[in-house]
Amino acid sequence: MTAAVQPAPTATSPHRDVWLAMRRGFRCRCPKCGEGKLYTSYLKVVDRCPVCGEELHHHRADDAPPYFTIFIVGHFVVAALLAFDELWPDAPLWLHAVLWTSFIVLASLWLLPLIKGALIGYQWALRMHGFDERQE
Numbered sequence: 001m002t003a004a005v006q007p008a009p010t011a012t013s014p015h016r017d018v019w020l021a022m023r024r025g026f027r028c029r030c031p032k033c034g035e036g037k038l039y040t041s042y043l044k045v046v047d048r049c050p051v052c053g054e055e056l057h058h059h060r061a062d063d064a065p066p067y068f069t070i071f072i073v074g075h076f077v078v079a080a081l082l083a084f085d086e087l088w089p090d091a092p093l094w095l096h097a098v099l100w101t102s103f104i105v106l107a108s109l110w111l112l113p114l115i116k117g118a119l120i121g122y123q124w125a126l127r128m129h130g131f132d133e134r135q136e
């Protein structure tokens with residue numbers, strides 16, 4: 001995630017701020033303008049930004065968003081479960097099952113589009129895949 005892998009900006013391809021694009025994507029907005037919606041439905045990415053017209057169908061997020069979602073949610077769940085077990089060591093197992101299953105499902109569904117958006121912003125900022133207008 002360093003700027004060193006980013007192609008040098010030219011007169012026809014200005015510098016793209018990686019962190020800004022990732023923040024915009026995390027907010028489910030277009031990585032270029034930050035205004036247009038990134039999704040047409042839960043995880044379906046728009047072909048073009050409705051505001052600035054930037055083509056967004058080039059993204060190749062693939063299985064990276066679920067990987068990072070599981071990684072993040074898993075760390076929170078393990079920490080919360082250990083803390084919960086210290087506070088209430090005799091908690092019934094049904095409570096653990098209901099509590100942690102609900103948390104894992106809801107947190108994953110909430111986080112998945114945000115992480116996918118951030119990864120699309122990352123790919124856009126680094127001109128990965130078809131996001132480099134110089135290769136078209």
Ligand SMILES: [Zn+2]
Binds near residue numbers: 032
């Ligand atoms: Zn846009």
